[in-house]
Amino acid sequence: MLLYLHANKLTRLEKLFSSIKIQVNEKLFIKDPDSSQLGKKIVEHSIYLIDEIGFEEFTFKKLGVRIGSPESTIYRYFENKHMLLVYITSWYWTWLEYRLVFSTNNISSPEERLKRAIAIVTEPVKQDSNYSHINEVKLNRIIISESLKAYFTKEVDEANKEGFYMVYKSIVQRISEMVLDISPKFKHPHTLISTVVEGAHQQKYFSEHLPSLTDVGNNDDKIVSFFTNLVFSMLKNG
Amino acid sequence: MLLYLHANKLTRLEKLFSSIKIQVNEKLFIKDPDSSQLGKKIVEHSIYLIDEIGFEEFTFKKLGVRIGSPESTIYRYFENKHMLLVYITSWYWTWLEYRLVFSTNNISSPEERLKRAIAIVTEPVKQDSNYSHINEVKLNRIIISESLKAYFTKEVDEANKEGFYMVYKSIVQRISEMVLDISPKFKHPHTLISTVVEGAHQQKYFSEHLPSLTDVGNNDDKIVSFFTNLVFSMLKNG
Amino acid sequence: MLLYLHANKLTRLEKLFSSIKIQVNEKLFIKDPDSSQLGKKIVEHSIYLIDEIGFEEFTFKKLGVRIGSPESTIYRYFENKHMLLVYITSWYWTWLEYRLVFSTNNISSPEERLKRAIAIVTEPVKQDSNYSHINEVKLNRIIISESLKAYFTKEVDEANKEGFYMVYKSIVQRISEMVLDISPKFKHPHTLISTVVEGAHQQKYFSEHLPSLTDVGNNDDKIVSFFTNLVFSMLKNG
Amino acid sequence: MLLYLHANKLTRLEKLFSSIKIQVNEKLFIKDPDSSQLGKKIVEHSIYLIDEIGFEEFTFKKLGVRIGSPESTIYRYFENKHMLLVYITSWYWTWLEYRLVFSTNNISSPEERLKRAIAIVTEPVKQDSNYSHINEVKLNRIIISESLKAYFTKEVDEANKEGFYMVYKSIVQRISEMVLDISPKFKHPHTLISTVVEGAHQQKYFSEHLPSLTDVGNNDDKIVSFFTNLVFSMLKNG
């Protein structure tokens, strides 16, 4: 999962990147959905459907109707709907980590590097043409509204939770290290960064559904600048 | 729902407070659960049960078994399990608002006032003996893990969502005004405060379940001081 | 469950008997099927259906279609189909125990008493008009073909197995004591009697389905006399 | 299937016996499981699995997981799980018939011959090293708990039932003839012997699971002597 990237490899990396396969923990599926057309279709439409009706209302039966296959087919890929959610969530964070690594790799200025990192995790998500069967925008909306909550269910056992959170932790860890590169004595880098990552999600959600809890309106740039400002203020005073 | 309290009314208020009934939006229930023993029992045990098994697994049937009454009885009080969740959540925020108002009311220093406000929304919740049928500690855990998410479901219609969020918004609004009392030109008080309120919840959750995402360990005081620090850093630099 | 019957009470007992309710262990059902018309209908038709298609093929769905009620209704009475089988089996053995006690109670000759007991457990079952919703003949066929086997399933927990077998054991125990009344030094009364009870069942089954394993043809009297002979031979030589 | 063995052929027979292949009715399988490693593995592990979880819970899917092959592979050998059960049951009885024939063949005393025959069908089963892929002890446990019942299912058609019972009948027939060798006028040799064979099974089962229905404790010898005694008592008095 960890990527060691070097500046002089950038051009080759760019090519590589466009064809990279997002590798999700094998324990999260029974059969790799990336290994067949049907598998991709399942993932693709699950994102559409969960975005539309919410995870609680989402069932394999309904997804089956969407893709014209029986539920039983979907069970060949995922143990149950919770594991499917864990899968797409993991995919999302893995994809974000790739982008984070790619975006910050060859930046020598620690401040610039941290700014870019914050931008990656707070800016609005855009469709990534490299993964045509994944709608990252909708997926991001799912993460925002269903994310953390989903992992509480007893259906997802401890081991799987660990596996799933690994990527999330890795992102927080990477950015925390960037914070320490700037202020080695800062005491709470993980708390700061996890607050930023989750806070950005929430503000997007509030701006759409509960505007009186925010001041950002529809302007997503404000979210980036607010959280960038927040981090650098803390580093100055923390 | 909004309380306008003035300093010179404090003594009377203290008395009042100890016997105050938390008044929850009437649209959230069919029959006021506070109006009968059975109603209180329903609320009391719903908190225990949701804390134990999670909201998704929670059903009126299971609650009925707990309290020794049939499901149909619970339906006399709440339209469905979502409304019951909205009810207890509203109760929580209303209770928190009372405590917020009470704690900040007679404080003349704007900084001290804001500090107290931040403490109220970030410090660990303790059992409040005035409401013996409500376990505020467990209720707080429910808010943390089920909170926002719960209100998306189609079962809770728009009108009710409004009603429910009113108290939450009121709290954010009050503290935002305290922020503006200190820094009248600060641009994003609502964003800041909602980030703090939600962030504190998350950090508590992370410290319990995903410690590598935080630096606060088991020390809840650190959460209060981190977010206090965060707010004042922003005000200094924002 | 144990009945203490005295000879001089016989006439009264006869009256009582005709109106006696067969009392089955309460743990075997959720709601007493004897307490409602629907409950009786469920039991009545379950016996018909299991006899027709076998227990493995039997489902609450099919039973529901038979009685014109949804499966869910049946679930209000029995936890699952295994418990329903345990219920009707228990009913059968309880009913048989009543008949055993009734038939042997006032018999002073130990030999005659034992003969009557053996007859009760080996002779063909006849419809008992006191329980119009139970077809004892079909029920007996179910006991013969599904009986012991059924209790192995993991669905029926240990406690319930205990409860269920209690009546069966009680019957074997009663007849074993009659054996000891005749031959106090006989070493294996339980083995002998359980072999007789089960053996009689099997011979009936074989005579219907695998005639070359028996010599009794369609003549059920031969079964009674064979096993009576077997018991008394053993007592003479054992 | 019937074996006609004569005393003077014993030595050759002994050699033969050690390398003998238990020949099961060809209609019971699609491809002879004895003809490939995989086939033997299927049989071997089906015995383990049925013993562990019971026949009702047993599926080709679960067996496939055990042996690391897909269900579809197992379908090449057996039409369905019922036929597999019939196969292993037939194997068991065929194997028992070989042992019966072998053990009684050169015994001139009719009483001794019958005693040996009774021992074969009532004594505890021991692992037979000649058939390393068959665990006879577990197989015997399966016969005891699933046996007769299994053949009722509609899946096993009449013809197959005939085929399957042939060996069972042959065993009963052989021992019945030994009974008649001693008491030519005895009326119910088949009933007697089938009662003994099934009764011995049951007593083993009861001693393990329902001890109050037996007097044999853990002592399997008692089962042999009880049934030996039973047979000879009957012959004396019958």
Place this chain on the structure above:
DNA sequence: CATGAATGAGGCTTCATTCAT
């Protein structure tokens, strides 16, 4: 010959709710 993919049908169960008392 062995396998992997796919599927339709159905089993078992719970849910959320209504109605009559």
Place this chain on the structure above:
DNA sequence: GATGAATGAAGCCTCATTCAT
């Protein structure tokens, strides 16, 4: 006002099987 009975709909999942490779 509280309860008990009843139910239709749906959820979740496994089975047994076929087909193409």
